[in-house]
Amino acid sequence: MCDTDEMTINLLLVGRTQSGKSAAGNSLLGSFDFDSHLSPSSVTTCCRLGCSCRISGFTRRNSxxxxxxxxxxxxPGYPHSSLSKEEVxxxxxxxxxQHFGDEGLHLALLVLRADLPLCEEETHTIQLVQELLGPTWKNFTAILFTHADKVEEAGLTGDEYLHIASDTLLNLLSSIQQRYIFVDNQANTLQQERKTILRKIMEFIRQNSYQVLLVK
Incomplete structure (x- = not known):
């Protein structure tokens, strides 16, 4: 939180290499703070914090x-091409x-590619989130499906996509109370989708009574 007329939300992006994590971060910020491009190896090698500009009149709380x-x-993506799990x-x-120590973490966004099936690498990433956030990790985690444009190209809605999803993915969604968002990776739609995505994230945070997680 900041002053009486402003709210700050702290979000953590976690995902495997080439999941669209950094691109999703840019979409959330409405900027290009994070390096994002196609690469056969992990692009992000260290943690980076990006901060958005002030979005006026975005939400209401207590009238x-x-x-x-x-x-x-x-x-950094995990599994990483040059860093161990312990280093990540x-x-x-x-x-x-360093960055969220006093304010706490509102939500960890587990970034999964909607155009690829859930694989063993994702299970390792989920385990990393569990170990990092601790026993209450399910209360502070949502899934961000990137490459949603590929789902649309296949003629599927989000509900239809989830209807044919694997039991592993459905069980994961059930464990985190169905908190998920689809993100279109087409550059010309980022600004259009940004507020919609942020409003969904704010709804998750409201459902969690604005609680924060302090990671030790």
């Missing part, structure tokens, strides 16, 4: 209009303590 600022922490986890813990 009071609030502006919004978004803080997004991009993290250590970097994430240090960055969370």
């Amino acid at each position: 009071h209009e609030l502006a919004l600022r978004v803080h997004v922490m991009d993290t 986890q250590q970097a994430m813990r240090a960055a969370l303590a």
Whole structure:
């Protein structure tokens, strides 16, 4: 939180290499803070914090209009092409303590590609999130499906996509109370979708009674 007419939300991006994590972070911020491009190896090698501009009149709380600022922490993909699990986890813990140590984490966004099936690499990433956030991780985690444009190209709606999803993915969604968002990776739609995505994230945070997680 900031002053009485402004709210800051702290978000953590976690996902495997080439999941669209950094691109999703740019979409949330409405900027190009994070390096994002096609690569056969992991692009992000350290944690980076991006901060949005003030979004006036974004939400209301206790009958009071609030502006919004978004803080997004991009993290190295896991499994990483050059860093061990321990190195990735250590970097994430240090960055969370440095940037969100006093305010806490509102939500971790587990980034999954909608155009690819859930694979073993994602299960390793989920385990990393569990170990990082601790026993209450399910209360502070949502799934961000990137490449939603590919789902549309296949003639599927979000509900139809989930109807044919694997039991592993459905069980994961059930465990985190069906908190998920589809993100279109087409550059010309980022600004159009941004407020819709942020409003969904704010709804998740409201459902969690604006609680924060302090990662030690």
